[in-house]
Amino acid sequence: MAEVHVIGQIMGATGFSESSLFCKWGVHTGAAWKLLSGVREGQTQVDTPQIGDMAYWSHPIDLHFATKGLQGWPRLHLQVWSQDSFGRCQLAGYGFCHVPSSPGTHQLDCPTWRPLGSWREQLARAFVGGGPQLLHGDAIYSGADRYRLHTTSGGTVHLELSLLLRHFDRYGVEC
Amino acid sequence: MAAAAPSVFLLMVNGQVESAQFPEYDDLYCKYCFVYGQDWAPTAGLEEGISQITSKSQDARRALVWNFPIDVTFKSTNPYGCSDEVGEAQPETLSSDCLRRAEPGDWGSAVWPLNGSPPSITAVLPPVPSPLLLLQDPALSQGIPHGLTPALSFEGPQIVLSVYGPDVFGNDVVRGYGAVHVPLSPGRHKKTIPMFVPESTSKLQKFTSWFMGRRPEYTDPKVVAQGEGREVTRVRSQGFVTLLFNVVTKDMRKLGYDTGPPDTQGVSGPSPPQGLPR
Numbered sequence: 001m002a003e004v005h006v007i008g009q010i011m012g013a014t015g016f017s018e019s020s021l022f023c024k025w026g027v028h029t030g031a032a033w034k035l036l037s038g039v040r041e042g043q044t045q046v047d048t049p050q051i052g053d054m055a056y057w058s059h060p061i062d063l064h065f066a067t068k069g070l071q072g073w074p075r076l077h078l079q080v081w082s083q084d085s086f087g088r089c090q091l092a093g094y095g096f097c098h099v100p101s102s103p104g105t106h107q108l109d110c111p112t113w114r115p116l117g118s119w120r121e122q123l124a125r126a127f128v129g130g131g132p133q134l135l136h137g138d139a140i141y142s143g144a145d146r147y148r149l150h151t152t153s154g155g156t157v158h159l160e161l162s163l164l165l166r167h168f169d170r171y172g173v174e175c
Numbered sequence: 176m177a178a179a180a181p182s183v184f185l186l187m188v189n190g191q192v193e194s195a196q197f198p199e200y201d202d203l204y205c206k207y208c209f210v211y212g213q214d215w216a217p218t219a220g221l222e223e224g225i226s227q228i229t230s231k232s233q234d235a236r237r238a239l240v241w242n243f244p245i246d247v248t249f250k251s252t253n254p255y256g257c258s259d260e261v262g263e264a265q266p267e268t269l270s271s272d273c274l275r276r277a278e279p280g281d282w283g284s285a286v287w288p289l290n291g292s293p294p295s296i297t298a299v300l301p302p303v304p305s306p307l308l309l310l311q312d313p314a315l316s317q318g319i320p321h322g323l324t325p326a327l328s329f330e331g332p333q334i335v336l337s338v339y340g341p342d343v344f345g346n347d348v349v350r351g352y353g354a355v356h357v358p359l360s361p362g363r364h365k366k367t368i369p370m371f372v373p374e375s376t377s378k379l380q381k382f383t384s385w386f387m388g389r390r391p392e393y394t395d396p397k398v399v400a401q402g403e404g405r406e407v408t409r410v411r412s413q414g415f416v417t418l419l420f421n422v423v424t425k426d427m428r429k430l431g432y433d434t435g436p437p438d439t440q441g442v443s444g445p446s447p448p449q450g451l452p453r
Contacts, residue, residue: 070187070423101362110242111238146224147228150228152229172181172429
C-alpha cells in the first residue's frame with residue numbers, strides 16, 4: 001500500500017469580522033484510505049489577537065495514511081467559530097480544502113462561507129448573535145445538495161502542510 | 176519483463192471552485208461540467224455540480240466564496256499499445272516488431288510507418304477492461320507492451336463553468352461562461368479564468384432582449400470549450416472565477432509521456448483573485 005504523511009499546522013485566520021476565533025477541524029477520506037497514526041479531528045485554541053488582523057492558532061497536524069486507491073484523497077474540513085465575552089460561540093465560517101497531492105511544503109489558503117439565512121435571521125445575528133448553522137457537517141466538504149444553500153463569504157484560514165509520499169511510484173502514480 | 180505494461184492512463188483531478196469576482200453582481204451560483212474527447216472517459220467522481228448561492232463578503236475584498244468541491248477521475252484510452260499477440264516479445268524489439276506483426280485490421284488507422292506522419296483520424300480502439308481505481312501491483316498486471324503509442328488528437332478534458340444570478344426581477348440569468356483545460360501535469364494548480372456572456376449582435380435583438388428582460392444565453396454552455404464558430408460571437412467579459420486543481424496521474428510516464436516538472440505557479444498567493452490576472 002502507498003503511504004502519505006501529512007505534517008503541518010493550521011496557522012490561523014484572516015479576514016473575519018469577529019475576534020476571538022477558534023477552529024474545529026477534521027479529515028475526511030475515501031474508503032480505500034486508512035489512518036495509521038495521528039488524530040482525525042480536533043479543535044484549536046481561541047486567539048484574541050492584540051496586534052494585526054490575523055488570529056494565530058499554530059495548531060499542529062500530523063497524519064499518516066495508507067491507501068489502496070486514489071479515490072477519496074484526504075480533505076480537511078474546517079469550522080471557524082468566534083467566542084464572545086460571555087463564552088457564547090457563534091459560527092464564523094465553514095471551509096474545506098484538499099490535502100495537496102504533490103510532495104513538498106504547501107501554503108494553503110482556504111476561503112470560508114457561512115449560511116446566510118432569512119433577513120430576520122440576519123438581523124438577529126447582527127444584534128443578538130447566533131445565526132444559522134449546518135445540521136450535517138458533510139455539506140462542508142461535499143458538493144451534493146449545496147444548491148439548497150444561500151451563503152455569504154467569511155474570512156480565510158491559512159494552513160501550511162508538508163507532504164511525504166511513499167511507494168506511489170511503485171504503482172505508476174505520478175504526484 | 177512482466178512489469179508495467181499499462182494500456183490506459185488515469186488523470187485524477189480534485190480541487191475546488193474556490194471563489195469569484197463579479198464587481199457588478201451579487202447572489203451568484205456556479206455550475207460546472209467537464210467536456211472531453213471520445214478517447215476520455217470518467218471513471219469515478221462527479222462530472223458536474225451546482226454550487227450554493229453565495230453573497231459577497233462585506234469587507235473590502237468583495238469576494239464571492241463557493242469553496243465548492245471538484246473530484247473526478249478520467250481514464251484515457253488514447254495511448255493504446257500493441258495487441259496481445261505480441262505480448263511475449265522482448266521490449267527492446269517492440270516498436271519495430273509491433274509494426275511488422277500487427278494485422279492491419281487490428282490496428283485500424285492507428286498504424287503508420289515510423290518515419291511517416293500520424294493519420295489525423297482517431298483509431299477505433301477496443302474497450303479496456305481494467306480495475307482502474309485500485310493501485311494494482313504492477314507485477315500482477317497482464318502485460319500489453321507499448322512499443323508504439325499512436326498519439327492522435329488529444330482532446331483532454333476541459334472544465335466548463337457557468338455562473339448565474341438574479342436580475343432585478345429575480346429571474347436567474349447568466350452572468351458568465353468560461354472554460355479551461357484541466358492541467359495534465361501532476362501538482363497543484365490555481366487558475367483564474369475570465370467569465371463572459373454573449374451579446375446580441377443586432378440592434379433589434381439588443382432592444383428586444385432589454386425590453387423583455389432576457390439576456391442571450393448559450394443553449395449548451397459546452398460551446399465555450401470549442402474554438403469553432405467563435406468568429407461570429409460577440410461577448411462581454413465581466414468577472415473572474417478562481418479554480419484550484421490537484422492533479423495526480425497514473426501510468427502516464429510509463430506510456431512515454433513527459434508532463435514536465437510539477438507546476439505550482441501562482442498557488443501561494445492570496446486566495447480570492449487579486450483583480451485581474453497579468
